[in-house]
Amino acid sequence: MLKDLWPSLAKGAAGFALGLALWWGLSAPYARLLATLTEPLIRMVERPAVTRLIAGGTELTIDRDDFPRSSPRPGLTLMDLTANIVLLTTLFAVNKRPISDRNIRGFVLASLALLAVHIAAIIVNVESIYALRLGPWSERNYGPFARNFWGAGAHFYSLIGVFGAGFALWWLFRPSNEVPADSRKGDRRKTAKNTRAPSR
């Protein structure tokens, strides 16, 4: 077990550095991409369709056509919502053959799924801001259930969902021979370690 530890740690460190560089270096263009993809989805379900998402650096400014001109616009820090890019990159880097076609295909698919997760997270966070942070306007337009739903959704994602999603996507898309846990065919029928199968 120990002889596998150092190569895994080295691959993990390299993947972590790469993930950090990707997350940090591409944060501004990624914010623009997320704003472009998310805004139409929010406008699709709201009546009237008035929300505008404006990417500026690593933040999204949330604007609405019906906001008073003089009022400040709420903002959303994207770095917290997208930190699972580092986790996903590290986990795929630790896989047995990190630059094999299968691993890279899995990483690309998982990254695309993560993009969908980030879009969903932004929608939940924007709704949470609408439901909870706009004073009397929030109370007028969102009932108690909706306020709790969007608030809890945003809190869940920021606390554990962000990393839970990264782990779940790695588990789903990693090459099948990486962790033997689900590839030990018929393992459920065999005994493990200290247990014995009933004799016939």
Place this chain on the structure above:
Amino acid sequence: MAANPVKPRIIFVAKFGAVLLVLYAVIALNQVNDAVIVPFTEVVARGSAALLRGVEGGVDAQGTIMRSARFALDVRNGCNGVEATLLLAAAILAFPATLRSRLIGLVICCVAIELLNIVRLSSLFWLGEHYRQVFDLFHVAVWQSLIILAAISMFVLWSWKFAERPLAKSR
């Protein structure tokens, strides 16, 4: 016929997500937060301050706040290690294993995560005191990811080497 490798993964991820939601719902209750999470966070803050006092003096903890003459750090949800523990617990509970090995894995891994979290908070406080310019990077990106990676590594190791698989039902 070859077994479909995707199905067990989907089942695991579905169970993992469901358990994570349930555990979150439990800790999100105000009563649980006030009676368990906040006192636990205070213990974590005291432990981190005690560890730092071994390196340099003048660090104290009052409630969930660690403070010295130059810096103060309020340990909140997201920094107390509970999120990594929940993730680890959800993965262990979702994985097909015997109750005994799940319980052993939960106890050992959760204690290890919390000990690591004490090191994390101490190092963050030290960085805040001496290298404030990199504090945010280490707070948001480096340590947060490392603690989750540690939790996932422990789960993978447990599922690979130590989890006892349950016996199949007799026909």
